[in-house]
Amino acid sequence: MNRVGNGLFNTAAALYFTLVVGLPAVQVGAALTVAGLIGLLAGIPGGHLADRRGPRTIMMLALTVQAVAMSALVLVESWAALAVVATVDQLAAAVGGAAWGALVVRVGTERPAHFRAKLRTYVNLGVVLGTVGAGFAVAADTRAAYLVLILGNAASFALCALLLFLLPRYRALAPPPRQRRGIALTDRPFVAFTALHGAMGLQYPVVSLLLPIWISEHTDAPRWTVAAVSAINSAVCVLLQTRIGSRIETLRDGGRAFRTAGLLFLLSCPMMALTAHAPVWAAAGLAVAAIFVHSLGEIWESSAGFALGFGMAPDHAQGQYQGLLGLGFSAGQALAPAILTTAVLGLGTAGWLLLGGFFAVVGAVGPALARSAGAGREASGPRSAAKQG
Structure with missing residues (x-):
């Protein structure tokens, strides 16, 4: 579900900010690059938080933040606003990705290789479906069509957070005594x-x-x-x-x-x-x-x-x-x-x-x-x- 949303957004995001919002392509690229670089900093501490507080809880929080950030993109009208919102999204994405990894281990314990292979199959299928959907919006080339893509991606994050309620609330596993944090x-x-x-x-x-x-x-x-x-x-x-x-x-x-x-x-x-x-x-x-x-x-x-x-x-x-x-x-x-x-x-x-x-x-x-x-x-x-x- 999340990858369908990503496919909707990633295909047409640059076109929306350049053609609809009117930001220069250089500014869009710079804002997304800055956001991506800052987001890298959150992966390890976010993963540590998932280990200590439980991966499901942390992933749900990260997805909720991403849903809010993605929705806020429809209000963006300047480079600074895009950089701030995209940075929040990338920080949450890094935390959510680390928590996802910990959650995969807890869910797929019986046949982990088969489980992870099926996960990746669905990831690829989701991106394909999302990209096809984005193609219709790009063909329409209207503000309303692009907004549907952005809000559709936001909805995918929110829906994923809700779907995680279907999983058990896995408890944190105790680390060995005197283990260093890093x-x-x-x-x-x-x-x-x-x-x-x-x-x-x-x-x-x-x-x-x-x-x-x-x-x-x-x-x-x-x-x-x-x-x-x-x-x-x-x-x-x-x-x-x-x-x-x-x-x-x-x-x-x-x-x-x-x-x-x-x-x-x-x-x-x-x-x-x-x-x-x-x-x-x-x-x-x-x-x-x-x-x-x-x-x-x-x-x-x-x-x-x-x-x-x-x-x-x-x-x-x-x-x-x-x-x-x-x-x-x-x-x-x-x-x-x-x-x-x-x-x-x-x-x-x-x-x-x-x-x-x-x-x-x-x-x-x-x-x-x-x-x-x-x-x-x-x-x-x-x-x-x-x-x-």
Whole structure:
């Protein structure tokens, strides 16, 4: 439900503030960038709060704040107001994301890999549905249509907060005696994985940003290919996420899956580069084949992220650990546009080859990281089971 709302809003937000409100695009981008950077600060403390006060309660509060902030966007008429409201939204989003991670562990204890794979399937499906709905508003191009999108997203946050009442009120798990508050920041294997996860996250803007520009400006492929690759990416992830992801359960599975993802990206990136050197229909076919391989890599990467991100974290501090993981991922996404457009679009084919090699190198570290984390868990003794309170 929440991802449907996000799909409605994210697709048309920039158009609303530039075309309807009348703010310059540079100001809109600056306000959203400032909000995103400040929001990064709330992930770890918000996760710690979820660990100590219960993930359901904290996530409900965060969703309520986001519903209010999103509703307030309809009143925004200046850069300063947009920056303030967007910052509140991003702070709440960071807290809610960390609490969500802790809540996932508590709900999906029996078959966690299968549960997380199904979650991601619904996430992808929700975004697709929301994006389709946003397309009608963009086609109408009226203030009323855009307001429906914004308020629809606000309603999705409120509805999600209410739906959480259907879950048990999970009690906080007691930490070991004399444990330091910032345990996640001192866990070296997890900090390393956070950096690697953020680096591998560059693969997401490849589909949403880099490939559309590449197809439009550097290939002879028909322009509808841009829409086709986006649709194929969504379809593959929706159809195959549960089938593949439900098999990736342990730390060892996660390490291998991370390596497999890097190798798939190593294959897809050169295929994307070749589209610039192929005639019209061959270029379109290569783009379709490349996005299929890339989508498989995305499924393996996200499944590895679940297995390692949740498996490396102690049950009593899942919120704090997921807050750190979210911070690393968001930082990577913030840097991605500048890195990808400079390195790949600037270097052309060589840039694509470097990008594929980069993904392969990052993924190759996965098995060793999983072994290191597994040895650390054995040395520290068994972890508490995340049971319902």
